[in-house]
Amino acid sequence: MLESLYRGLTRLAGPAVSHLLDKRAARGKEDLARRHERLGRPRHPRPTGRLVWLHAASVGESLAVLPLVDRLLAASPDLSVMVTTGTVTSAALMERRLPAPRAFHQYVPVDLPGAVDGFLAHWRPDLVLWVESEFWPNLLSAIRRRAVPCALVNARLSQKSFANWRRVPGTARRLLSVFDLALAQTAVEAKRLRVLGITDSRAIGNLKYSGGPLPADEAALAALTAVIGTRPVWTFASTHAGEEAMAIAAQQALLEIRPDTLLLLVPRHPDRGGEVAGMLSTSGLSFARRSGGALPGADDSAYLMDTLGEMGLVFRLAPVTVMGGSFMPVGGHNPIEPALLNSTVIHGPHMFNFTEMVAEMRAAGGLLSLDGPDAIAPAVAGLLSDPVVRNAQADAARGVALRNATAIDRVMEALAPLLARAGVG
Incomplete structure (x- = not known):
């Protein structure tokens, strides 16, 4: 019920979201030259072969997944990895750090039905790895409708967020049903995700341990x-x-x-x-x-x-x-x-x-x-x-x-069945 209401309201929210993007751009929080990505109209061509879409929240999460990007690319020579984030700072870092051309950055679309549908129709990902504690209803629902294999990786869920989701258990279970698997940083967070409806939730450790020393010029x-x-x-x-x-x-x-x-x-x-x-x-x-x-x-x-x-x-x-x-x-x-x-x-x-x-x-x-x-x-x-x-x-x-640097090994082992299902490796 709440999901349908949200989708209906966001169909009408285009002008308001466009105004919000304008205000953010004026503060340097949006990249005007790449607004088409936020609106689900990407111009970067989809690579041939398999594509893994990896979504991270911002700077910390995007840096944490770099070892995962490297391991995914090593697993299959015809694989490409797209990393999406929502901030200008994280976009600039990813442009520097991702191993092009097989790995590249895009901005995540705003959570409007048209933007989401345009994004997914263009990219057609074979596997989605979500490294994020914010769950966007239209985006996750669209992934579920397309039956794309999907996992929550390096998951964090605060007590406050957990309490908020427990107030709407049906909506939480429906929304989180997109995730075949959740790999949490801690046992506490794995338990919270199981309560909310992700049956296969495991404590794997923190990928931030696996990043290696930061580079310097x-x-x-x-x-x-x-x-x-x-x-x-x-x-x-x-x-x-x-x-x-x-x-x-x-x-x-x-x-x-x-x-x-x-x-x-x-x-x-x-x-x-x-x-x-x-x-x-x-x-x-x-x-x-x-x-x-x-x-x-x-x-x-x-x-x-x-x-x-x-x-x-x-x-x-x-x-x-x-x-x-x-x-x-x-x-x-x-x-x-x-x-x-x-x-x-x-x-x-x-x-x-x-x-x-x-x-x-x-x-x-x-x-x-x-x-x-x-x-x-x-x-x-x-x-x-x-x-x-x-x-x-x-x-x-x-x-x-x-x-603790072996967290990446445990993540890859846990993801192996989903990678196989997506034809990766």
Whole structure:
């Protein structure tokens, strides 16, 4: 009933959605040159042979599936993989990281019946792998009507989302019946998905463990290493609004202890670079801005890295990482990425997006947890001044990451029957 009502309402929602896309484009949240993809009118030709469509939510999820893309391509020489996302940032990262031409990016269509039908009619996927915690009714219903094999991979489902879906059990069961299989990150989430109606739900582990170290441009790394020299360096990485002020305050305190300390400040969304630059200017800290092509000078106390796809560079340069999104109720970001590059991780009280991962790393002595921003400067100072403690913590975190790196093997094994059904491999 609710599904039919939703479909009927969205048939009438075209003008409203178009207006919403206009507003998002004005804020840099939509790519006007590729709006046809969002409206289900793709121009990229469908490759010949089998096509696996892999849908990820945004940056974190899209990066996590790169090992899966590689394994799928290795399984069959005539296979192509299409990765869809919904954000400009993730699209730019996928354009850089996907192994073209057999793997390519498209924007996911908006959840209007016409856009969905146009998208699926053009691409005709042989298998759908959904790496997303948001379930779009028209899109999933259209996949089900076409009887395309479909699995939910690296699944997360928060307690709040679970509670909301349990209020409409019939709709949840009908909507989620498209998934032949759900591969959850944890046993708790696998159980929640079974309750909602995906009978074959298994706890496989987190694909983010299997990604390997983030890449870095060798020339850029050499140039920055040369200008930084022996200065103590730390990063506040992937910051959200409110956390830049914390980073600046911590850096000002650190400069009183050691005046040559350098902060690498990396906003999660590079389009906030102007805003963050204004904050740095107001604070009185001397800084250089990477998006303008500058390198940090000897007199600069901060380096604003408001660019995209350079976290591998950041973590190689900074032996200490303070994780953004963890001092605001965002849920934190992936601690495996700095850990694999020997950068010791400090986080705040809000790491709920990575609860089990954080618990395992913390139990191994691989993370330093802080209650609030006032503790950042003392924690960073302590780690920068004690390489023995710092390296021991980094080694412990990296050890956890390496022990769990086989998640991709378990995913491929679980997907084998669906891959066979789709004629892949």
